[in-house]
Amino acid sequence: xxxxxxxxxxxxxxxxxxxxxxxxxxxxxxxxxxxxxxxxxxxxxxxxxxxxxxxxxxxxxxxxxxxxxxxxxxxxxxxxxxxxxxxxxxxxxxxxxxxxxxxxxxxxxxxxxxxxxxxxxxxxxxxxxxxxxxxxxxxxxxxxxxxxxxxxxxxxxxxxxxxxxxxxxxxxxxxxxxxxxxxxxxxxxxxxxxxxxxxxxxxxxxxxxxxxxxxxxxxxxxxxxxxxxxxxxxxxxxxxxxxxxxxxxxxxxxxxxxxxxxxxxxxxxxxxxxxxxxxxxxxxxxxxxxxxxxxxxxxxxxxxxxxxxxxxxxxxxxxxxxxxxxxxxxxxxxxxxxxxxx
Amino acid sequence: xxxxxxxxxxxxxxxxxxxxxxxxxxxxxxxxxxxxxxxxxxxxxxxxxxxxxxxxxxxxxxxxxxxxxxxxxxxxxxxxxxxxxxxxxxxxxxxxxxxxxxxxxxxxxxxxxxxxxxxxxxxxxxxxxxxxxxxxxxxxxxxxxxxxxxxxxxxxxxxxxxxxxxxxxxxxxxxxxxxxxxxxxxxxxxxxxxxxxxxxxxxxxxxxxxxxxxxxxxxxxxxxxxxxxxxxxxxxxxxxxxxxxxxxxxxxxxxxxxxxxxxxx
Numbered sequence: 001x002x003x004x005x006x007x008x009x010x011x012x013x014x015x016x017x018x019x020x021x022x023x024x025x026x027x028x029x030x031x032x033x034x035x036x037x038x039x040x041x042x043x044x045x046x047x048x049x050x051x052x053x054x055x056x057x058x059x060x061x062x063x064x065x066x067x068x069x070x071x072x073x074x075x076x077x078x079x080x081x082x083x084x085x086x087x088x089x090x091x092x093x094x095x096x097x098x099x100x101x102x103x104x105x106x107x108x109x110x111x112x113x114x115x116x117x118x119x120x121x122x123x124x125x126x127x128x129x130x131x132x133x134x135x136x137x138x139x140x141x142x143x144x145x146x147x148x149x150x151x152x153x154x155x156x157x158x159x160x161x162x163x164x165x166x167x168x169x170x171x172x173x174x175x176x177x178x179x180x181x182x183x184x185x186x187x188x189x190x191x192x193x194x195x196x197x198x199x200x201x202x203x204x205x206x207x208x209x210x211x212x213x214x215x216x217x218x219x220x221x222x223x224x225x226x227x228x229x230x231x232x233x234x235x236x237x238x239x240x241x242x243x244x245x246x247x248x249x250x251x252x253x254x255x256x257x258x259x260x261x262x263x264x265x266x267x268x269x270x271x272x273x274x275x276x277x278x279x280x281x282x283x284x285x286x287x288x289x290x291x292x293x294x295x296x297x298x299x300x301x302x303x304x305x306x307x308x309x310x311x312x313x314x315x316x317x318x319x320x321x322x323x324x325x326x327x328x329x330x331x332x333x334x335x336x337x338x339x340x341x342x
Numbered sequence: 343x344x345x346x347x348x349x350x351x352x353x354x355x356x357x358x359x360x361x362x363x364x365x366x367x368x369x370x371x372x373x374x375x376x377x378x379x380x381x382x383x384x385x386x387x388x389x390x391x392x393x394x395x396x397x398x399x400x401x402x403x404x405x406x407x408x409x410x411x412x413x414x415x416x417x418x419x420x421x422x423x424x425x426x427x428x429x430x431x432x433x434x435x436x437x438x439x440x441x442x443x444x445x446x447x448x449x450x451x452x453x454x455x456x457x458x459x460x461x462x463x464x465x466x467x468x469x470x471x472x473x474x475x476x477x478x479x480x481x482x483x484x485x486x487x488x489x490x491x492x493x494x495x496x497x498x499x500x501x502x503x504x505x506x507x508x509x510x511x512x513x514x515x516x517x518x519x520x521x522x523x524x525x526x527x528x529x530x531x532x533x534x535x536x537x538x539x540x541x542x543x544x545x546x547x548x549x550x551x552x553x554x555x556x557x558x559x560x561x562x563x564x565x566x567x568x569x570x571x572x573x574x575x576x577x578x579x580x581x582x583x584x585x586x587x588x589x590x591x592x593x594x595x596x597x598x599x600x601x602x603x604x605x606x607x
Contacts, residue, residue: 168464171463171464171465171466174474175460175463175464175470175474176453176456176458176460176463177460177463179446179449179450179453180450180453182439182441182442182450183442185439186438186439186440187439189401189421189433189437190437190438190439191422192400192421192422193399193421193422193425193430193437193514194422194425194451194453194454194513194514194517195422195425195426195453195454195517196422196450196453197422198422250441
């Protein structure tokens with residue numbers, strides 16, 4: 001109770017900060033902010049599959065691509081309004097995830113990782129080459145909605161959708177299907193012994209993840225207002241997995257921050273390279289991004305398996321209404337419980 | 343107290359056999375549990391006790407034999423469907439969701455009883471919210487019954503082993519089973535805790551109307567709390583009977599205590 005006011009003040013300041021970013025960022029970089037919001041959405045999509053359901057995914061760029069092309073096709077070829085195109089992107093993402101999920105039910109671990117890589121490559125090399133659907137090498141145009149034509153306005157739209165997805169994710173984990181998905185991550189046999197239909201909920205995790213990624217893809221398509229298959233390579237899928245793990249698989253605030261970090265990293269590297277004329281910045285360029293991602297992954301796995309979320313554990317606990325401590329068991333818990341912490 | 347009625351079995355294991363490669367893990371094992379009965383299963387390590395549980399709960403498919411639950415043949419049924427028919431079980435290695443708190447485990451364990459749709463719950467429809475509250479209340483009731491209220495908001499990761507086994511029993515109770523299969527619930531417990539647990543198992547029968555199957559290495563406790571005892575050895579039934587009969591069975595004593603022993607405990 002006593003910390004309620006400062007907590008609300010800090011939360012309000014953080015919200016203002018997020019809302020101010022599109023206003024203060026220089027015009028040339030505003031699309032990076034939109035991209036960061038989309039990566040945040042993708043990270044939440046990855047989180048459902050990797051963090052909650054404990055499945056591997058090294059083909060997530062395919063879901064983003066499927067959503068992007070579906071939205072572009074709906075906008076350009078069918079003349080649908082933007083909202084409807086996003087809905088189409090979500091549905092197509094869900095359908096693609098259902099197909100992959102059907103296969104994933106039969107394999108686990110390393111084999112599942114291989115299947116998802118194959119799925120991603122198949123999408124990029126075959127699906128996205130269908131000229132009539134994706135525009136082939138020229139790409140598929142994807143116009144922005146009339147209300148959000150400007151770069152700043154569109155960025156706000158992306159941030160708004162990110163908040164909606166966070167809200168959905170919070171509600172999901174506080175309800176029966178979300179809990180069941182998390183239960184089967186630890187031990188499928190235990191979940192089954194509680195009467196949880198393991199097959200159905202694993203598929204559900206895939207479908208939810210695919211739907212969120214599809215929405216992310218729809219938003220992604222209209223950032224540059226054109227998409228081509230080059231945007232959705234294997235390296236992007238790997239980046240998605242990296243940002244989920246580095247952010248902290250299983251924690252929605254962690255993975256969103258991971259997504260934002262990896263979205264701005266190339267630009268950040270280029271800017272430091274251009275502006276700081278001292279070693280090591282003279283040597284750093286955006287091409288260093290994979291190496292830095294790898295180092296971050298190693299640091300995460302060896303020192304903070306819970307990722308960014310674990311490092312911020314005390315802060316996240318306090319903001320969620322608990323004590324300012326990383327270990328909630330060390331202090332008497334205040335209410336807490338499932339769904340109490342967004 | 344409910345009078346145990348072995349003539350009308352709630353669980354009927356009918357000559358179940360299972361083989362893993364060259365090992366005959368179970369050989370024509372038959373077992374019956376009547377309504378409101380507490381049945382103990384004894385046997386040395388590797389006798390097939392946990393394998394039997396896995397056959398009954400559906401994680402292993404027996405090579406031959408049938409498993410009937412309330413008269414219904416469930417031999418081909420998936421584990422979750424058996425659970426939804428009222429078969430609850432614990433695991434030798436603790437079966438809980440590690441990243442959840444104790445309360446959250448008991449809420450997710452009530453999965454099968456939730457009626458409102460996932461969509462209604464996600465948008466926070468009033469009916470779904472009320473049901474969520476009821477799930478918590480029920481979880482609290484079970485924690486109270488098991489004397490675990492103090493651990494309500496603790497994460498599973500930080501709890502001692504003996505407590506975890508009790509939380510696991512609480513989680514299975516939250517599924518509202520009719521038959522409870524306990525796999526070494528007292529591993530990691532002290533003698534005093536064992537006695538308390540025996541009283542609690544008796545309460546489960548009288549207050550909750552459960553039939554209980556108990557695998558436990560602590561022989562005196564099994565003999566004390568069971569109405570009927572089966573002894574497994576090398577995958578086959580070595581003996582069965584009332585606790586007194588089993589205690590005085592010299593074959594059982596030899597299997598347990600070594601050659602020359604004549605009575606158990």
